[in-house]
Amino acid sequence: MRLITAHRILIGAAIAFFVFFAAVELRQYGRAPGVAPLVEAVVSIAVAIGLVLYYRTLSRWGK
Numbered sequence: 001m002r003l004i005t006a007h008r009i010l011i012g013a014a015i016a017f018f019v020f021f022a023a024v025e026l027r028q029y030g031r032a033p034g035v036a037p038l039v040e041a042v043v044s045i046a047v048a049i050g051l052v053l054y055y056r057t058l059s060r061w062g063k
Helices: 004-033 033-061
Strands: none
Touching: 004 033
């Protein structure tokens, strides 16, 4: 396995984690409304979007 393949797998796992974490925080916000879970969900989605954009640039690597 090449290093770029392992990197893509780790970035994919990070994207999945941040989307899952955002879902958990939105569920927490639904149960007990507060500012913290909502902010954490928004930041998690923003990080996931950033990682998706980064992942798309990896298609140029390793060629």
